[in-house]
Amino acid sequence: xxxxxxxxxxxxxxxxxxxxxxxxxxxxxxxxxxxxxxxxxxxxxxxxxxxxxxxxxxxxxxxxxxxxxxxxxxxxxxxxxxxxxxxxxxxxxxxxxxxxxxxxxxxxxxxxxxxxxxxxxxxxxxxxxxxxxxxxxxxxxxxxxxxxxxxxxxxxxxxxxxxxxxxxxxxxxxxxxxxxxxxxxxxxxxxxxxxxxxxxxxxxxxxxxxxxxxxxxxxxxxxxxxxxxxxxxxxxxxxx
Amino acid sequence: xxxxxxxxxxxxxxxxxxxxxxxxxxxxxxxxxxxxxxxxxxxxxxxxxxxxxxxxxxxxxxxxxxxxxxxxxxxxxxxxxxxxxxxxxxxxxxxxxxxxxxxxxxxxxxxxxxxxxxxxxxxxxxxxxxxxxxxxxxxxxxxxxxxxxxxxxxxxxxxxxxxxxxxxxxxxxxxxxxxxxxxxxxxxxxxxxxxxxxxxxxxxxxxxxxxxxxxxxxxxxxxxxxxxxxxxxxxxxxxxxxxxxxxxxxxxxxxx
Numbered sequence: 001x002x003x004x005x006x007x008x009x010x011x012x013x014x015x016x017x018x019x020x021x022x023x024x025x026x027x028x029x030x031x032x033x034x035x036x037x038x039x040x041x042x043x044x045x046x047x048x049x050x051x052x053x054x055x056x057x058x059x060x061x062x063x064x065x066x067x068x069x070x071x072x073x074x075x076x077x078x079x080x081x082x083x084x085x086x087x088x089x090x091x092x093x094x095x096x097x098x099x100x101x102x103x104x105x106x107x108x109x110x111x112x113x114x115x116x117x118x119x120x121x122x123x124x125x126x127x128x129x130x131x132x133x134x135x136x137x138x139x140x141x142x143x144x145x146x147x148x149x150x151x152x153x154x155x156x157x158x159x160x161x162x163x164x165x166x167x168x169x170x171x172x173x174x175x176x177x178x179x180x181x182x183x184x185x186x187x188x189x190x191x192x193x194x195x196x197x198x199x200x201x202x203x204x205x206x207x208x209x210x211x212x213x214x215x216x217x218x219x220x221x222x223x224x225x226x227x228x229x230x231x232x233x234x235x236x237x238x239x240x
Numbered sequence: 241x242x243x244x245x246x247x248x249x250x251x252x253x254x255x256x257x258x259x260x261x262x263x264x265x266x267x268x269x270x271x272x273x274x275x276x277x278x279x280x281x282x283x284x285x286x287x288x289x290x291x292x293x294x295x296x297x298x299x300x301x302x303x304x305x306x307x308x309x310x311x312x313x314x315x316x317x318x319x320x321x322x323x324x325x326x327x328x329x330x331x332x333x334x335x336x337x338x339x340x341x342x343x344x345x346x347x348x349x350x351x352x353x354x355x356x357x358x359x360x361x362x363x364x365x366x367x368x369x370x371x372x373x374x375x376x377x378x379x380x381x382x383x384x385x386x387x388x389x390x391x392x393x394x395x396x397x398x399x400x401x402x403x404x405x406x407x408x409x410x411x412x413x414x415x416x417x418x419x420x421x422x423x424x425x426x427x428x429x430x431x432x433x434x435x436x437x438x439x440x441x442x443x444x445x446x447x448x449x450x451x452x453x454x455x456x457x458x459x460x461x462x463x464x465x466x467x468x469x470x471x472x473x474x475x476x477x478x479x480x481x482x483x484x485x486x487x488x489x490x491x492x493x494x495x496x
Binding site: 016017018019020021022023024025027028031032035036039040042043044046047048049050051052053054055056058059060063064065066067068069072073080081082084085086087093096097099100101103106107108109110111112113117121124128237238 | 269272273275276282285286287288289290291292293294296298301304305308309312332335336339346347349350351352353354355357358360368371372373374375376377378380381382384385388391392395398399402405406407408409410411412413415416417419420421422423424425428430431432433454455493494495
């Protein structure tokens with residue numbers, strides 16, 4: 001009796017499995033062929049760049065990192081190297097790693113959906129697109145001395161002197177930064193109690209801490225562009 | 241027609257053929273399964289997969305293509321190694337030779353270079369797909385973490401290769417990149433609080449990466465060894481984990 005019941009249950013499970021051969025393998029094979037042909041045709045017509053022999057005495061101007069790091073190099077305009085080149089990428093990597101552990105929304109597991117995970121998708125897409133926008137600026141719009149040129153402008157060494165930069169007074173900067181993190185962490189919890197309760201305090205602090213840092217990075221860039229502010233916090237030990 | 245059948249029989253029905261191909265080619269469910277599980281390369285796959293895993297509009301095929309480009313880069317990279325010496329006096333000349341002297345050398349170098357760029361793009365699109373389908377959700381949390389490390393390793397593979405031509409482009413790109421290391425808090429000699437650990441130009445983390453205070457012969461050798469051996473070995477190990485976990489976690493997406 002028990003056995004036959006079990007059988008009934010297993011019959012009801014929807015089996016959406018198909019044979020790997022040929023359903024998957026054929027497509028993989030085709031994809032491999034297309035990629036190979038594409039790469040070879042492109043390689044036949046376009047040469048890989050090669051400049052003159054390296055010369056430690058004569059720096060390239062502009063000297064650019066490989067394109068996938070140009071987002072970080074572009075961030076160097078707005079931040080000191082310890083942040084743009086080391087801490088920011090580390091935060092990005094750590095942030096990516098913790099995604100599965102802070103996103104405890106059970107919906108959207110294994111299918112495309114925006115409606116069921118608006119917050120996760122929009123936050124990730126913001127970061128993803130912003131990363132590529134910075135790469136585009138660093139690759140295409142930065143000329144000699146890393147000065148800005150629109151795509152239709154010619155790169156010259158004859159560009160107007162950038163306006164002088166100034167720092168925020170130390171107490172103002174510290175107050176702004178602490179206030180930004182305080183409100184960034186507290187306000188969303190007060191406004192959206194349900195969200196806070198759903199993910200719990202530890203997940204909430206990690207998620208919002210990362211998100212506030214991401215938006216803070218963008219805001220600092222805005223402060224620099226709009227108000228010529230170099231550092232929010234300038235001390236002999238560390239500048240932010 | 242009849243003689244063709246006989247010829248086929250002659251070729252396939254003997255000990256030698258049977259020792260290589262253990263099952264027939266007739267399209268039966270049994271042979272479809274055997275095709276996968278009796279083939280050392282294909283048995284990375286299960287005999288059956290969930291249907292969405294075979295849909296290109298679902299997977300964009302980007303993970304598979306990234307792995308394929310890794311193999312493509314391995315092959316072209318091995319061929320390039322025959323013509324390249326990681327020595328500051330020879331490296332650039334070897335690349336120029338590849339471009340102008342070695343038969344198909346230019347084609348070989350181009351395809352390795354463009355393959356490297358393509359791999360960075362496909363791995364990042366793969367990550368986007370995995371995110372948008374929620375494929376990092378239970379039980380696949382750990383495989384996402386492995387994937388993030390593989391993403392970083394892809395960047396590092398490409399980055400270490402950038403220096404090898406020993407031209408102005410690579411030299412200054414690596415200069416810009418590794419100059420970041422000296423700004424590392426605590427560990428780089430120009431970074432915040434570096435004085436606590438007594439960091440100088442000749443003992444900080446940048447020194448460890450370059451094998452010197454500036455980019456010279458040791459840096460080129462280090463880039464070469466990391467590029468050709470170190471990182472590929474680590475990445476291969478992580479790829480084994482990555483693919484194994486896809487199997488163990490019940491396919492590429494969806495709850496168990």
